[in-house]
Amino acid sequence: KQEVTQIPAALSVPEGENLVLNCSFTDSAIYNLQWFRQDPGKGLTSLLLIQSSQREQTSGRLNASLDKSSGRSTLYIAASQPGDSATYLCAGPAITQGGSEKLVFGKGTKLTVNP
Amino acid sequence: EAGVAQSPRYKIIEKRQSVAFWCNPISGHATLYWYQQILGQGPKLLIQFQNNGVVDDSQLPKDRFSAERLKGVDSTLKIQPAKLEDSAVYLCASSLLGWDEQFFGPGTRLTVL
Numbered sequence: 606k607q608e609v610t611q612i613p614a615a616l617s618v619p620e621g622e623n624l625v626l627n628c629s630f631t632d633s634a635i636y637n638l639q640w641f642r643q644d645p646g647k648g649l650t651s652l653l654l655i656q657s658s659q660r661e662q663t664s665g666r667l668n669a670s671l672d673k674s675s676g677r678s679t680l681y682i683a684a685s686q687p688g689d690s691a692t693y694l695c696a697g698p699a700i701t702q703g704g705s706e707k708l709v710f711g712k713g714t715k716l717t718v719n720p
Numbered sequence: 721e722a723g724v725a726q727s728p729r730y731k732i733i734e735k736r737q738s739v740a741f742w743c744n745p746i747s748g749h750a751t752l753y754w755y756q757q758i759l760g761q762g763p764k765l766l767i768q769f770q771n772n773g774v775v776d777d778s779q780l781p782k783d784r785f786s787a788e789r790l791k792g793v794d795s796t797l798k799i800q801p802a803k804l805e806d807s808a809v810y811l812c813a814s815s816l817l818g819w820d821e822q823f824f825g826p827g828t829r830l831t832v833l
Contacts, residue, residue: 648824694763696762706819712761
């Protein structure tokens, strides 16, 4: 059974700082791992999708890495800005009862970037 | 490209009443998901459709929750009767194939009094 853990639960940093959010998963036989952003009262926005054959993905100031052997993924945010303040969710796949793939989410890391 | 649409955005009901949520996925997406997100938690999958067939409903409380996806496009999720613990945000998502990137709608925030 896939379980996803995110550390820390909350993080507060000053503007401009580089930071790392951590995600660990129990089932390393994964296909894809996805990072999302959620603003208060809003749905989820997909940030990065790392396929099992990849080790990292980059989008702008964001870089996500995947280490299947250790069951870990990290999201690196460079030069953080107040607009980055949100909850960041990591989701790893599990196999459904029908044999397809579904996402199992961590509880998220609530990030606050202070101006 | 239009995103995933959901309605209503907010709903307040009393316990034991019934409620229904609607979702329109991204055009052409075969897979549709309904998630429940309780405050402070990550989303939990309730049901997954592939076209109009159910792929996974192992975490759907079937005594009170039901969902359908007629014609493999729009979907509705119903709760009857609602309980206090059903207060949550209900998120709909879709993906093209079922093992690729998921796109989420804005969610429906349900409050049960």
